[in-house]
Amino acid sequence: MFSYPMETVLELRGIVKDFAGHRAVDGVSLSLERGGFYSLLGPSGCGKTTTLRMIGGFEQPGSGEVLLNGAVVNEQKPFQRDVSTVFQNYALFPHLSALRNVEFGLRERGVRDLEPRATKALELVHLAGKRDNLPSQLSGGEKQRVALARSLVLEPQLLLLDEPLAALDPKLRKEMRAELKAMQRKTGITFLFVTHDQEEALSMSDRVAVMNRGKIEQFGTPEEVYLRPATRFVAGFLGAMNWFGDAGVRPESTRVSREAPLGGPSRKCVVESSLFLGNCVHVNAILETGERAIAEVPRAQDPFAEGEAVWISWHPDDERRFP
Amino acid sequence: MALFFAAPMAIVCAYSFLTRGDYGGVERPWTIESFARLVDPLYLAIFWRSLWIGSAATGLCVLLGFPLALFISRAGRFRNLYLQLVLLPFWTSFLVRTYAWLFILRDTGLVNTALQSFHIVGAPLPLLYNDGAVLVGLVYNFLPFFVLPMYATLERLDPALMEAAADLGARPSATLRRVIIPLSMPGIVAGSVLVFIPCLGAYLTPDLLGGGKTVMLGNLVQNQFTTARDWPFGSAVSLVLMLASALLLAGLMRSRVAKELL
Numbered sequence: 001m002f003s004y005p006m007e008t009v010l011e012l013r014g015i016v017k018d019f020a021g022h023r024a025v026d027g028v029s030l031s032l033e034r035g036g037f038y039s040l041l042g043p044s045g046c047g048k049t050t051t052l053r054m055i056g057g058f059e060q061p062g063s064g065e066v067l068l069n070g071a072v073v074n075e076q077k078p079f080q081r082d083v084s085t086v087f088q089n090y091a092l093f094p095h096l097s098a099l100r101n102v103e104f105g106l107r108e109r110g111v112r113d114l115e116p117r118a119t120k121a122l123e124l125v126h127l128a129g130k131r132d133n134l135p136s137q138l139s140g141g142e143k144q145r146v147a148l149a150r151s152l153v154l155e156p157q158l159l160l161l162d163e164p165l166a167a168l169d170p171k172l173r174k175e176m177r178a179e180l181k182a183m184q185r186k187t188g189i190t191f192l193f194v195t196h197d198q199e200e201a202l203s204m205s206d207r208v209a210v211m212n213r214g215k216i217e218q219f220g221t222p223e224e225v226y227l228r229p230a231t232r233f234v235a236g237f238l239g240a241m242n243w244f245g246d247a248g249v250r251p252e253s254t255r256v257s258r259e260a261p262l263g264g265p266s267r268k269c270v271v272e273s274s275l276f277l278g279n280c281v282h283v284n285a286i287l288e289t290g291e292r293a294i295a296e297v298p299r300a301q302d303p304f305a306e307g308e309a310v311w312i313s314w315h316p317d318d319e320r321r322f323p
Numbered sequence: 324m325a326l327f328f329a330a331p332m333a334i335v336c337a338y339s340f341l342t343r344g345d346y347g348g349v350e351r352p353w354t355i356e357s358f359a360r361l362v363d364p365l366y367l368a369i370f371w372r373s374l375w376i377g378s379a380a381t382g383l384c385v386l387l388g389f390p391l392a393l394f395i396s397r398a399g400r401f402r403n404l405y406l407q408l409v410l411l412p413f414w415t416s417f418l419v420r421t422y423a424w425l426f427i428l429r430d431t432g433l434v435n436t437a438l439q440s441f442h443i444v445g446a447p448l449p450l451l452y453n454d455g456a457v458l459v460g461l462v463y464n465f466l467p468f469f470v471l472p473m474y475a476t477l478e479r480l481d482p483a484l485m486e487a488a489a490d491l492g493a494r495p496s497a498t499l500r501r502v503i504i505p506l507s508m509p510g511i512v513a514g515s516v517l518v519f520i521p522c523l524g525a526y527l528t529p530d531l532l533g534g535g536k537t538v539m540l541g542n543l544v545q546n547q548f549t550t551a552r553d554w555p556f557g558s559a560v561s562l563v564l565m566l567a568s569a570l571l572l573a574g575l576m577r578s579r580v581a582k583e584l585l
Contacts (some may be wrong), residue, residue: 058489083487083490085487091487
């Protein structure tokens with residue numbers, strides 16, 4: 001079986017960036033291997049987009065180094081870097097057709113057989129039929145695909161995607177996830193995907209870097225960051241988490257019963273509401289301390305009623321402790 | 324509208340079809356003689372001259388105004404200051420500002436004194452009372468009319484487009500040529516028309532800085548109403564001038580440019 005050589009395509013060494021007295025990125029170090037699908041995940045304002053812009057060359061790090069293929073590129077302008085960005089609002093040239101947009105970068109590189117290559121890239125994103133349309137004649141999803149083709153056609157060392165799905169409607173967004181992942185596998189280009197949507201990051205990535213307040217809190221596979229969060233922030237940001245003091249328990253690991261459980265950790269509480277979600281039920285409970293907890297439980301013959309006194313419990317192995 | 328626009332228009336229109344009176348004014352009978360005289364080579368030459376000087380002034384305004392507007396649009400928090408500076412000349416009268424150029428360009432003026440005191444030239448350069456002086460005056464007076472719409476267009480360009488161009492490998496010069504200029508064509512065209520139309524009818528600037536040698540359509544009109552006492556012909560010239568400007572504007576309004584601007 002063919003496997004990609006394990007070489008580092010991008011390395012960040014202690015990147016710091018300040019904006020008017022505010023530290024946007026606070027010592028980010030990260031190393032990406034060629035051919036992977038990576039995500040930078042974090043809430044808005046965590047510094048993920050700023051980090052991406054420093055890799056693209058649109059911002060200069062205050063300190064630290066950006067390395068592409070082992071060479072420091074801090075001094076290189078965006079047009080000198082072999083990385084390409086898919087911008088959040090696509091940034092398609094409004095005066096150029098889809099085909100001319102895709103040809104834009106090839107033309108700058110002095111490529112001769114522009115049209116066949118651009119056409120092929122449009123075929124890859126299933127837009128060959130719209131090659132002569134102006135951006136204003138394309139839907140949001142189609143614009144997104146043109147932006148993707150425009151970058152992919154250059155076969156960059158690294159493709160940066162800045163929340164590219166944020167502007168799409170929810171249904172299309174889910175479809176595009178599978179498609180982006182397939183495209184990454186097909187082209188073998190390293191993707192670095194910035195998002196605040198944990199579901200997006202978990203479903204598409206080989207590895208996820210979770211960012212908070214300008215720092216990377218954890219860098220690991222989706223399973224690692226979800227099942228073995230390194231910090232309290234990661235635990236809380238990726239999926240819902242019930243907090244019982246220092247112990248965090250996922251709703252799907254939380255059980256509800258009318259009788260006190262025999263041993264194991266448990267809390268007495270009152271059902272605030274019970275939400276039927278089709279495949280499961282979310283029981284929202286209020287603890288005696290006033291804290292809230294959510295339990296995701298199977299559908300029951302005899303559902304829990306509002307105001308009912310119940311016990312919630314969990315297996316000790318399912319709790320994560322963050323002192 | 325009726326009083327300030329339609330009535331004077333109707334009068335000019337009517338005068339142009341009447342016969343000149345002996346001491347100015349107009350008399351009957353109705354005639355198209357004034358319009359027939361327009362094709363006289365003498366007047367055609369003035370017409371072409373206005374066209375040429377107007378075009379040259381417009382071209383210079385584009386060459387100077389585009390970089391200036393681009394610079395202002397990227398000046399960050401100094402934008403408003405620079406825009407105020409562009410508008411600063413409007414605080415004094417057009418006439419005073421044009422007179423000021425006499426003091427800059429004349430033989431004992433600012434430029435010649437400076438050139439001579441640095442021994443760059445021996446004798447004063449003939450800077451005044453020629454086409455060059457008229458051009459300088461027109462460009463100076465009408466540059467803000469180009470810079471303002473140009474700035475409005477450039478300021479609205481999405482900065483992400485410039486970043487995208489750089490991201491795709493375009494150097495700043497290529498970004499200018501392939502993205503900024505094509506996308507700011509509406510501003511370039513609108514600004515050019517705003518400069519070209521008043522230049523075509525300019526009267527004061529050629530009169531003062533051209534020293535009467537550089538006669539343009541505006542001077543011809545003035546001349547017909549004063550010294551020549553030929554009101555019908557003066558009316559005919561101004562009517563043609565107005566029609567030419569109106570056609571140019573109508574063309575602009577119908578074009579794609581207008582749709583993008585409005």
